[in-house]
Amino acid sequence: MFDRLTSEQIERYSRQIMVPDLGGKAQLRLCRSRVLVIGAGGLGSPAALYLAAAGIGTLGIVDADKVELSNLQRQILHATADIGRPKVESAKATLTKLNPDVEVKTHPVRFDASNAEQIAAGFDFIVDGSDNFDTKFLVNDVAVKLGIPFSHAGIVRLQGQVMTVVPGRSACYRCLFKTPPPPEEILNCQASGILGAVAGTIGTIQATEAVKYLAGFDDGLLTDRLLVYDAKNLRFREVEVRRDPQCAACGAGAPSFIQLG
């Protein structure tokens, strides 16, 4: 563990160190931080790129898939030559090329109930870039149980939504949506399409929230409100989210909830 930035790091990160709300101390915190990115796809790509560029010390990447031609319109961690390659490998190569200071840990598996706690343990923040409701609820429940703040997001067509959860301090995803929707109500990217730049906007907001949290911002996080992006009309709106005392994940009755300060 280092306690000061090298001259090369000071130069690399100079433009964000200059930002009055950040500075050298925040940069040191970022360099010591560990962020888990679930899914190296449309959301995980921009999020991981900005987190690596910002100097996050360790990035964990979870994805079981291989790169396909139809991914490249939005999954900007991967290039044409990567088709057929495991996404975690392609992601690691891209991120390491961008910033060799970042340690990239790859998990070429599907994030599921059998491995979720083991993979997530020890991370300081989670970016949920998954593309299905089962994983989104699992990320919420595991993050709440382990007390790890995370950014939830979803995208489809020309719409996105994003919310930050700080367990013990803010509403969680399950406070908002109790259970996954029935299959017939689900629009997903594979079946419904997605504009790549919409994924880029939402994934970038997730990276912004991760950096803010890790840098020590006490307020201003996207907590207790769901930000909804309508790219067709270029409008953002917010939906207030309240903690549900009966929430199965973070409520008083939740058996595994760890109350944090």
Ligand SMILES: [Zn+2]
């Ligand atoms: Zn909750």
